[in-house]
Amino acid sequence: MxxxxxxxxxxxxxxxxxxxxxxxxxxxxxxxxxxxxxxxxxxxxxxxxxxxxxKDKNAILHDLHSIGFQELGGYFIELFAIKDPMERLKKMGFTYLKFAMENSEMYDLMFIVKAPMEFIESSDNQAWNEGADTFNALKKTVEECMNQGHFEGHSLEALSFMIWSLVHGMCCLEIRQRTKGVKFSNPDTILSEGYNEYLKIIKKL
Amino acid sequence: MxxxxxxxxxxxxxxxxxxxxxxxxxxxxxxxxxxxxxxxxxxxxxxxxxxxxxKDKNAILHDLHSIGFQELGGYFIELFAIKDPMERLKKMGFTYLKFAMENSEMYDLMFIVKAPMEFIESSDNQAWNEGADTFNALKKTVEECMNQGHFEGHSLEALSFMIWSLVHGMCCLEIRQRTKGVKFSNPDTILSEGYNEYLKIIKKL
DNA sequence: ATTAAAAAATGAACACTGTTCAAAAAATAT
DNA sequence: ATATTTTTTGAACAGTGTTCATTTTTTAAT
Incomplete structure (x- = not known):
C-alpha cells in the first residue's frame, strides 16, 4: 500500500x-x-x-529537548577526532560551554527546565538516554585520561560528575541570570576567565 | 500617633x-x-x-527568595568561627550542599527560577545583593587561602566563580532531576562521592 | 463519477491561571 | 452618631492548557 x-x-x-x-x-x-x-x-x-x-505540551518540550541533544551531538563530533584524551577533555569543556551560550534556550530546555523530565517519568521509557549518552562520552574521556596516569586518587564516576557539574554550573548561573547580579570586576569576560580556570584545574589534578 | x-x-x-x-x-x-x-x-x-x-506574583517570589538567603545565612554562621580558611572553604562546600538538599525548593527559587530575577530587573533596586553577599563570602575565603599560599597561579575571582559553579552545578543537576536519568553505579551516594571529589580537587590546587 | 467509510482537522467550550477594580465592609476620626 | 478614611472583597477580564463532538477532507468501493 x-x-x-x-x-x-x-x-x-x-x-x-x-x-x-x-x-x-x-x-x-x-x-x-x-x-x-x-x-x-x-x-x-x-x-x-x-x-x-x-499528547500535551510536555511531549513537545521533550521532543524538542531530544532535538537539542542531536544538535549538541553535532558540536561534539569533531571532539572524537582528538586522540589525546586530556586535550579532548579540555576542548570538550569549551564545546559544551560554546553550545550552551550559542543555544541558551535549548540548553535550558535540555538541562534545566523540569517539564521534559516529567514527561520521561510519566512515559514507559523511564531512562533519560540522551543525558546518559552525553555523560558517558565525558566519562569515557576521563577514563582514558586516568589510563594515561592523570587524576590519580580520583574516582572515575564521581570526578566525571564533578567536571560536568563545574561546566554545567557556569552555564546555569549564566543562563538563569545569576552572574548579572554578582558584580564581577569584568562581567563580560567572566565566562572565558572561568574556562581558563577550568583548564588550570584539570591540569593540576 | x-x-x-x-x-x-x-x-x-x-x-x-x-x-x-x-x-x-x-x-x-x-x-x-x-x-x-x-x-x-x-x-x-x-x-x-x-x-x-x-504588586504581583514575582514580588512574592522575590521576597521569599530573600527569606531563603536569610536562611542560608543561618547555615553559614558557624562557618565564620573557623579560622583556617582552607578548612572553612571545605566546610562551606558541605554547608552549601546541605542547605540545597534540605531546602531544595527554596534553593531552586534562590538560584534557578527566573521570576525573582525578573523582579529585580524591573525594580529600581537593580542589584542582586543577596547573591552578591553570598559570593563575596566565598571570595573572601578563597582570598585568605591564596594569602596562605594555596591556589598558586589562579585568579581569585574566576576561581571563586568556578568553585561556586562546581557546587551549584551539583545542586542544579540534582534538584532539576538530571542525576536520575544518568545511571550512576550508586545513585544514592553520588552527591557525597561528589563532595569527596570536591575535597580532593581543592586540596590539589 | 457517485457514494460510502475512514481519517484528519477544527474551534467552541471547560476549568484553570494572574490580575484588576468598583463596590462593600470595617475601622478611624470628628 | 456621623463622616471619612482604610481595608477587604469577589466578580470580571484576558489569557492558559486541554478536550471532544462536529465538520471537512481524503480514501476506497461501486
Missing amino acids: STAERKAREKEALKMLILKGAKKLFLERGIEQTTIRNIADEIDYSVGTVYVYF | STAERKAREKEALKMLILKGAKKLFLERGIEQTTIRNIADEIDYSVGTVYVYF
Whole structure:
C-alpha cells in the first residue's frame, strides 16, 4: 500500500512542522512565553491538530529537548577526532560551554527546565538516554585520561560528575541570570576567565 | 500617633502571613503548582488582598527568595568561627550542599527560577545583593587561602566563580532531576562521592 | 463519477491561571 | 452618631492548557 506509506510520511512531516514552529517561537520569545495557540498560528493549523500529534505540551518540550541533544551531538563530533584524551577533555569543556551560550534556550530546555523530565517519568521509557549518552562520552574521556596516569586518587564516576557539574554550573548561573547580579570586576569576560580556570584545574589534578 | 504605628505593624504582619502561607504551599506542592488563590485560601483572605500587599506574583517570589538567603545565612554562621580558611572553604562546600538538599525548593527559587530575577530587573533596586553577599563570602575565603599560599597561579575571582559553579552545578543537576536519568553505579551516594571529589580537587590546587 | 467509510482537522467550550477594580465592609476620626 | 478614611472583597477580564463532538477532507468501493 503506497497510500499508507505516504500518509505515514505526511504524519511525520506535520509532527516535524509543529516542532519546527515551536522551536522558532522558543528562540524568539522563550519557552514559557510560547503557547500552544502561538504554535498552531505559526504553522497555520488549529490548536486541536497540535493535540492530535502531541499528547500535551510536555511531549513537545521533550521532543524538542531530544532535538537539542542531536544538535549538541553535532558540536561534539569533531571532539572524537582528538586522540589525546586530556586535550579532548579540555576542548570538550569549551564545546559544551560554546553550545550552551550559542543555544541558551535549548540548553535550558535540555538541562534545566523540569517539564521534559516529567514527561520521561510519566512515559514507559523511564531512562533519560540522551543525558546518559552525553555523560558517558565525558566519562569515557576521563577514563582514558586516568589510563594515561592523570587524576590519580580520583574516582572515575564521581570526578566525571564533578567536571560536568563545574561546566554545567557556569552555564546555569549564566543562563538563569545569576552572574548579572554578582558584580564581577569584568562581567563580560567572566565566562572565558572561568574556562581558563577550568583548564588550570584539570591540569593540576 | 499610636494607631498609625499599630496599623503599620498589622500591615507588616499580614505581609508576613502571606509570605508564610506561600512558603508553606511551595514546600508542600512546589512553586509552579501554587497559585495566588491557593495562598489566599491558605490564610483565609481573598485574592484581592494579596494584590494589595504584593504588586504581583514575582514580588512574592522575590521576597521569599530573600527569606531563603536569610536562611542560608543561618547555615553559614558557624562557618565564620573557623579560622583556617582552607578548612572553612571545605566546610562551606558541605554547608552549601546541605542547605540545597534540605531546602531544595527554596534553593531552586534562590538560584534557578527566573521570576525573582525578573523582579529585580524591573525594580529600581537593580542589584542582586543577596547573591552578591553570598559570593563575596566565598571570595573572601578563597582570598585568605591564596594569602596562605594555596591556589598558586589562579585568579581569585574566576576561581571563586568556578568553585561556586562546581557546587551549584551539583545542586542544579540534582534538584532539576538530571542525576536520575544518568545511571550512576550508586545513585544514592553520588552527591557525597561528589563532595569527596570536591575535597580532593581543592586540596590539589 | 457517485457514494460510502475512514481519517484528519477544527474551534467552541471547560476549568484553570494572574490580575484588576468598583463596590462593600470595617475601622478611624470628628 | 456621623463622616471619612482604610481595608477587604469577589466578580470580571484576558489569557492558559486541554478536550471532544462536529465538520471537512481524503480514501476506497461501486
